[in-house]
Amino acid sequence: MILNQFKLVFRRFFRSPLISAINLCGLALGIASAYLGLSYAWQEFSYDKSFKDAGKIYRVGVDFMNMGGFAVGPEYLPEYLDLHSNVVESFSRVSVRGKIELQDDGRKLETILVGCDSAFFSLFDFPVVQGESNALMALPDRAVISRDLALKWFGEDHVVGRELEIPVAGELRQYFISGVIDKSSTYTHLIGDLFIPVKPFLAGEASWYSAGFYTYFKLDRKEDYPVFLGELESIRRNEIFDKYAKGSGLTYDEWIKKSDAYRFIITPVTDIHLKSSLNFEMAPGGNLQKVKGLALIGLLILLVAIANYINLTTARSYIRNREIGIKKSLGVHRSQLVKQFIGESMIESAFVAILAIVFLNALLKLFSYWTGSALLLDNYLGAQYYLGCVAFTVLIGLFASAYPSIYLSAIPPQGLLKNTGSIAKGFRFRSALVVIQFAITTALLCGSMVIFSQLKFLNQKDLGFNKDGLLVFENLSSLGNSAETFRKELAANPMVSSSSFAQSLPGSTNLYQSSFMTPEMEYSIPLRVLPVDENFLRTMGIRLLEGEDFIRKEYGDSTVAIINESAKAALGLGNAIGADISNNIRVIGVVSDFHIESLKSGIQPVVLKYDPRANILVLRLKGKSDSQSRANFLKEVNELWNKFNPEFAVQYAFIDETFAGFAEQEEIMSKGILSLTLMALLIACLGLFGLTTFSLKRREKEISIRKVLGSSVGGIVSLFTREFVVLIFFSFLLAIPVAYYFSSQWLGDFAYRIELTWWIFGLGSLVAMMVAILTVGLQCLKAALQNPVKSIRNE
Known part of the structure; x- marks a missing residue:
């Protein structure tokens, strides 16, 4: 049975190799683009979630004296809560000291130095390459380094016990390496490759109005969060208000309403990367809306590819009409036909999966080239990632084959044997898919033009000072x-x-x-x-x-x-x-x-x-x-x-x-969107090329008869191109309002922005129209120039 299905698939492929290749390559390219976009979104949402107790860890920052929200807080807060809290299990203060230079016998290496409390590695349990995980910084002269730093500086990652001279507080101090951690496999907002005890950087101030340390707290239970909030509120009322503001004559309720009142800013560690944008963030965060946008674009491209697949599959269905009609006449049940078609689609999916992996690797390089940095890190490029791609392809293959299977098996046998079954209905459905494809592509083109116009506007904006030199x-x-x-x-x-x-x-x-x-x-x-x-x-x-x-x-x-x-x-x-x-x-x-x-x-x-x-x-x-x-x-x-x-x-x-x-994030996003837009345009044109080629193949005799009766080549090209131009025009009517809405939403993030003029959307639509006309027109011209004798000599 399976062998027979393989034969049917290969036979159908080689009967129309060009159309079959376009069909499979379009779907593979769409799957690769969607998988890339969704993988990037998964990466961004994965930040800090791999730590064992991530759901119980919170960072506490402050806002006071109208200075804006700080990601850092007072060094005294952890000590106070350690003595008075009933729900804090452990804490760590973190002080990012910036870049330092390691030196040894003329060798130099720049790295980021971080001071932290000994509990840091119990809160953030990075994989330990070497060392005791529960005693990584048990002594004041111990240091922990990343595996990357160990390989760069020592040439190996088993370096526990080795010495390092580290510049601390204006002098070189000797530290012994007590552990090596692997940060490369963890997506986290935490930076640094060299960690030492935080004590040399503590000022010893019992002051609430200071903010110089990132303070992280792990609670006993996630359910203790409301209690933790209550404890911080108690500090604000009984410690800060009583000591600093009670003499002002204001009541506590009046004081907290003032714009310069003291407040704590509590952020779950899993929200820091995408949802926190305070002053002095440890590292630039991601943008939640942009991540969602890129994932959505990937899904839209997948929709274009699925529409292509369904379009070409149903358009080619007349080739199998007699085969299906005979099977139905001989008593084959509809469910058996559906199983057969889905089985054949699974075989095609296997080939699509191989193509998708090839395209995925090419897209990774394309994204890296366009954006200047790898959107997806090397962690993805393993067997698990590719197995996921294969599973994703099979799932999409099942979904994409569902409609053609149901559509073909539903046509009555007499209609199939006469080649008249549901032609009009099928044409209307395929026309709707073409409209959807080009509506998505046109909207993406218009959006790309808006983004590039806005970035050009920002680059030319006067800053009020001369930034050059x-x-x-x-x-x-x-x-x-x-x-x-x-x-x-x-x-x-x-x-x-x-x-x-x-x-x-x-x-x-x-x-x-x-x-x-x-x-x-x-x-x-x-x-x-x-x-x-x-x-x-x-x-x-x-x-x-x-x-x-x-x-x-x-x-x-x-x-x-x-x-x-x-x-x-x-x-x-x-x-x-x-x-x-x-x-x-x-x-x-x-x-x-x-x-x-x-x-x-x-x-x-x-x-x-x-x-x-x-x-x-x-x-x-x-x-x-x-x-x-x-x-x-x-x-x-x-x-x-x-x-x-x-x-x-x-x-x-x-x-x-x-x-x-x-503007770097916007530029990366714009180049990413442009890359995906080009993918969508390529897939849509592939589908349009295949559909046009197949449609013209079916109408060869009509074209030949028109030429014999005196129709000009231009007239024939115009006649057959017009059908697709009308569909693409309808796609513009759908695309432009959608593109205008989302462009307005994106521009709303900027204090200075371009005006959304008609020419941006007109030019985007014109590009899509010209590409479509070129795709369809060349095929129509080729068909119109063919010798009519070849098509009608046997009639």
Whole structure:
């Protein structure tokens, strides 16, 4: 029986090899695209869920004094809860120290250092390659490293007991490796490859108004979460309000309603990657809507491929009409025919699965090329992943074959034997599938054009300062008193036009907020604060509109400030110069508005305070230097840095790259969507090509008779193309409203966005129309040019 079905499948394939290949390849390509999109979504939703007790782990951040929500919290909180909580099983404070440089006999390797409590590895149970999992950091001089770091630094992953000299708190300290963990198989928001005890980084402050540590808590039971919330509320009422706010004359209920009141932000660890976007997040998170969008596009492409498969299968059904009619006449039951057709579809699915795996590998490379990074990590490329693809293919094969099986088995035997069964109904159904296919494809094309137009608009948007040629050094504090000397030596370089010290910069994630109010205001308002020196405006290229710039003072001046136009408006200042905006802070100047965040956010009100202390150094490089000159300059920078601080690696970045990074997720998404859109267009055109070819094959004699009776080639092409053009036009009527709605929703995330004009949707529709006409027209032209004698000589 099975052997016979194999024979039938092969016989049918070689009877129309081109149409059969298009049918199977279209379905395989759709399955591969859908599986890729769904796998990416699965990856994003899998973050931090592989830990044994992930459902009981929570991160606690804070929000106070109108400074915005922080992913970090006070170091004192875990100690307090450890003594007073009835539901906290264990906790860990985590301090990300940033990049450090390991050195040994001239070898150097940059890695991220993380300080954590000893319970960290019981909360987050990464696979342990070597070491005792319950005692990874039992002593203060023990360190845990990732397997990747072990292989890079030692050349092997069994390195327990080996020594490492690690720069900590400005000095080199000796640590012994007590464990090696494997992070590569775990999707997590936790960064770092080198872990040491957190104690050297603790300030020992019993203060609630500090936030410098990521604090994680594991509860005894998941059901204890309401109790945990109650304990945090008790801390806010009995510890924070009583100590810091009770003297204000406000009741507790009045205090918590104020915008600058203290609050805890509790986030389940499994929600951090996709649902948390607080200040000082440990790593950039994903975007839930975009993940859902890419998964949906994958499913839409699968729908296009299934529509193709059903279309071509039912269109070719007339070839088997007599076979099915004879079987029915001989008493074969309908259910037996359905089983036969599904069995044949399963055999086809086996070939489709092989093709899908081939296409899947090609799509992985295509996505990596288009996006600049692997959307799917190497963890997927194993037997389990491919077995999943095969299972997915079989499932889709069953679904796709269901309608053709039912459709073919339902036609009466007399209709089958005469080749007249359900032709009109089948044509209407196939026409509907063509409309759906091109509606999906056109909507994706229009969406891609909207995304690329928006990204082009953002790249050309004026930021309010000149971002080109700005080089930023972020770890200047490690130079201590040598920072000023380092700046002067760099400023003497002919490539540097100006330099400035600041505590933070536009594009940075650590701009803080503070409360300000004029004497006329009833309530204070939160404004972003940017501590800078007297050279900041000139170095950044920000225009001073009113008043004067800061004057050099060695220890700063906390009584003066410069505000931007938005801050002036927010404070309701008509004449801002000389105005008191809080705690005897006097406005001495007003600058033009400038962006400090992603262009998804609007212009923020900003207060520039004078503080020349060195934390960040920014250099303005002269002109547009060529890549070789810039490379030589950066080499000199490294040499100079090593002269002052050889133990720590220099950290620098160009601000234009920082702002480009804000749009990186959108760019990756846009390229991913464009790739999937091209897949959808290719699959739709394959289906249209196959359907046209098959339709023209059935109507060869009609075309020949028309030519004999005097029809021109152009007339024949126009006649047969018109049928498909009408269908594609109807698909536009469906696609454009859908594309407009979802484009509007996506653009709603941006403070600055393009207008959705008619030409975007018109151009997307025109591209789809031209591709469709080209696909159909060439086949019609080929049929119209054929010698009519070949088709009707035997009539």
